[in-house]
Amino acid sequence: MHTNNNVNIFALEIWDDEGAKCTFYTVKYDDVDSNETDLFFNKYDAIAAYKKANQELLSFVLYSIGNDHGAIDELFNRDENEVNGLPVQGKIKVNELTYHYPDFPLRLYALKITNNIVILFNGGVKDDQTNQTSSLHIEWRAACEFAKRIIEAIRDGSINVDKKNRKLINYDGSEEIIL
Amino acid sequence: MRSKVAKRILAETPEETKIFARLYADIVVRVNQLLKAKGFSQKDLADKLEKRPSEVNKWLIGEHNFTLRSLAKLEAELKEPIINIPQRKPIGTSGYVTVFRNINTDVTYTNTWKKSKSKNKKSLTNVS
Numbered sequence: 599m600h601t602n603n604n605v606n607i608f609a610l611e612i613w614d615d616e617g618a619k620c621t622f623y624t625v626k627y628d629d630v631d632s633n634e635t636d637l638f639f640n641k642y643d644a645i646a647a648y649k650k651a652n653q654e655l656l657s658f659v660l661y662s663i664g665n666d667h668g669a670i671d672e673l674f675n676r677d678e679n680e681v682n683g684l685p686v687q688g689k690i691k692v693n694e695l696t697y698h699y700p701d702f703p704l705r706l707y708a709l710k711i712t713n714n715i716v717i718l719f720n721g722g723v724k725d726d727q728t729n730q731t732s733s734l735h736i737e738w739r740a741a742c743e744f745a746k747r748i749i750e751a752i753r754d755g756s757i758n759v760d761k762k763n764r765k766l767i768n769y770d771g772s773e774e775i776i777l
Numbered sequence: 778m779r780s781k782v783a784k785r786i787l788a789e790t791p792e793e794t795k796i797f798a799r800l801y802a803d804i805v806v807r808v809n810q811l812l813k814a815k816g817f818s819q820k821d822l823a824d825k826l827e828k829r830p831s832e833v834n835k836w837l838i839g840e841h842n843f844t845l846r847s848l849a850k851l852e853a854e855l856k857e858p859i860i861n862i863p864q865r866k867p868i869g870t871s872g873y874v875t876v877f878r879n880i881n882t883d884v885t886y887t888n889t890w891k892k893s894k895s896k897n898k899k900s901l902t903n904v905s
Contacts, residue, residue: 652786667802
């Protein structure tokens, strides 16, 4: 777990683009082997109590959002967390990509760029009412920091959003994005 | 391109889990889209269902374990099907398909298509 995410360099890389509706990106720290979303799914796949929930969440992400519907409001744009404290122009909204089954334990954080481009971060088990008080707090702060830097990069033109091809493109036209 | 971790976990995921997650999302989307199309607010629906708005909100965001009964209630109020069962026709529709058999058993083979005479046909059954 990174304790000082503010200074870490990370890459934006495609996590899944096989669905008909949505391309998923993820973030990967420069000095870590796995990306954050793989770390999340791997972690909860290995815990028996969460294995089934983890499989359901993955199916929801890849099939329902990725292939069937895209990141439409009905599935995605809920339980937003406005991050007011970060030094960014305006507010950013990190979505809690929640599979809203009753008492569903897992939360995966994400940033919706369009209905067809979503960046997935890390997440965890929601064991209290709010993100600030639950053990998810660290992942939530990290997701906010990732989101802040990505939004800044889109605003200043470091990253271009190619809506037609459902891709994020570096300012130089390459697909390798390091922030 | 798909993450290797996602591929592996998906390969180990039981089909019923995949089907459940997909159906569940489909129902949540369908109910919300019907509400929008009908111009119903959550409060309107809560009034019609005689439920608290907070309870209906749970239905709409999916934090409700849908049962056949709750789906039937929603379908009744929204007056549109939420789940379509193949082969079932909506209530109130009519129509039938007539199946014919050729009563002329002494048919010579021909490799050209000919329009058959309708008087040689006898209704076998009506399938409705």
